[in-house]
Amino acid sequence: MITPPKSELGWIIEIPDEMAEILNIEPGSIAILYPKEHALETEILPPPSTKLKEDFERLNDKYTAKRGNRKKFQRAMAKVPKVQPEKHDRLPS
Known part of the structure; x- marks a missing residue:
C-alpha cells in the first residue's frame, strides 16, 4: 500500500492517466483529499503549468x-x- 504525501491542506494524490480519462480531466492532474467527520472530500487541481x-x-x-x-x-x-x-x-x- 502506498501512502500519499501529506500537505497542510490534506493528502496529495497524482491522478493516473487512465483515471483522468474516465473523469474527463487533464492528464497530470492531482487530487487533494480532505478528511471530514465520517467523510472524505476531494478537490481536483489541473496539472501545474x-x-x-x-x-x-x-x-x-x-x-x-x-x-x-x-x-x-x-x-x-x-x-x-x-x-x-x-x-x-x-x-x-
Missing part, C-alpha cells in the same frame, strides 16, 4: 545550492586523487 514548474525548479535549485548537493559533492570528490596529504597537512595522530 510550464511556468510554475520552471519557477519551482529555479527556486529549488537556488535553495538546494545553499545547502549543497550531496550527489554533486560526491561526483567532485571522486575526481580528487586518492593520495596522502603532505606531511605538514596531516592531522596529528
Whole structure:
C-alpha cells in the first residue's frame, strides 16, 4: 500500500492517466483529499503549468545550492586523487 504525501491542506494524490480519462480531466492532474467527520472530500487541481514548474525548479535549485548537493559533492570528490596529504597537512595522530 502506498501512502500519499501529506500537505497542510490534506493528502496529495497524482491522478493516473487512465483515471483522468474516465473523469474527463487533464492528464497530470492531482487530487487533494480532505478528511471530514465520517467523510472524505476531494478537490481536483489541473496539472501545474510550464511556468510554475520552471519557477519551482529555479527556486529549488537556488535553495538546494545553499545547502549543497550531496550527489554533486560526491561526483567532485571522486575526481580528487586518492593520495596522502603532505606531511605538514596531516592531522596529528
